[in-house]
Amino acid sequence: MPPTKLDQPRKYWDRLFAPSSALAMITTVDGQGRVNAASYGTCTRVHHEPMGIAFTANVGADNANNILAGSAFVVNLPRFDQESLEKVRIVGLPFPPGVSELDKAGLTAIPSTIVKPPRIAECPRHFECTVEWTKEWSNRLMIVGKVVAASVDADCVDAEGYVLWDKVKSAHYCGAPYGGQFVAAYEKVPADVPYEGPEVEAFLKRERGMFKEH
Numbered sequence: 596m597p598p599t600k601l602d603q604p605r606k607y608w609d610r611l612f613a614p615s616s617a618l619a620m621i622t623t624v625d626g627q628g629r630v631n632a633a634s635y636g637t638c639t640r641v642h643h644e645p646m647g648i649a650f651t652a653n654v655g656a657d658n659a660n661n662i663l664a665g666s667a668f669v670v671n672l673p674r675f676d677q678e679s680l681e682k683v684r685i686v687g688l689p690f691p692p693g694v695s696e697l698d699k700a701g702l703t704a705i706p707s708t709i710v711k712p713p714r715i716a717e718c719p720r721h722f723e724c725t726v727e728w729t730k731e732w733s734n735r736l737m738i739v740g741k742v743v744a745a746s747v748d749a750d751c752v753d754a755e756g757y758v759l760w761d762k763v764k765s766a767h768y769c770g771a772p773y774g775g776q777f778v779a780a781y782e783k784v785p786a787d788v789p790y791e792g793p794e795v796e797a798f799l800k801r802e803r804g805m806f807k808e809h
């Protein structure tokens with residue numbers, strides 16, 4: 596049985612994507628409706644409201660081609676555990692177009708709530724995105740998407756949409772030079788601003804404005 600997914604209201608999307616960059620598996624669909632998935636270490640939350648997520652893909656890769664042909668995309672954030680990370684590595688292999696990376700990795704596609712590409716059931720957090728803009732640079736395609744829906748495993752957030760860190764177990768990719776290594780990102784340490792000056796109040800005022808209820 597796939598886990599129960601909780602649709603999150605817009606005011607909680609930003610707090611659901613934390614830390615602000617994360618290891619991700621992203622799904623798209625091609626012109627024939629076939630699902631494609633790939634893994635990314637470059638996926639970052641780049642705007643609060645409207646909420647924006649960006650990543651870069653190699654020019655010519657299947658996801659990049661699907662997005663340039665008009666596909667929306669879904670950002671699925673996997674857990675930091677051995678089984679999930681090994682599946683992330685399988686999804687990152689260069690399968691030809693039309694081959695389902697999700698089947699190869701033993702992952703389950705479940706329908707998204709708004710866009711065509713599916714969510715990956717085994718990932719606790721999902722961000723359904725429409726494409727805002729793309730730009731090719733240095734043989735990479737930068738993709739910036741606008742989040743149009745977000746959902747989460749029901750036991751992974753509190754009643755106010757804050758992430759339960761020990762449940763979602765955020766992960767980061769160390770990068771190609773490290774080979775297949777990942778680091779965990781779910782130990783919470785609150786840090787104050789030990790500085791006196793008008794900049795502190797200016798910053799807090801800006802933050803309060805940014806997070807007023809929508």
Ligand SMILES: Cc1cc2nc3c(=O)[nH]c(=O)nc-3n(C[C@H](O)[C@H](O)[C@H](O)COP(=O)(O)O)c2cc1C
Pocket residue numbers: 631632633634635636637638651652653655656657658659683684685686687688689690768
């Ligand atoms: C952990 C991990 C992180 C990766 N990060 C990126 C990335 O940020 N950008 C990228 O273009 N490829 C990245 N890759 C490689 C792609 O997942 C891989 O090239 C994949 O085959 C592309 O699939 P596609 O042709 O179906 O789009 C990563 C792979 C792994 C395993």
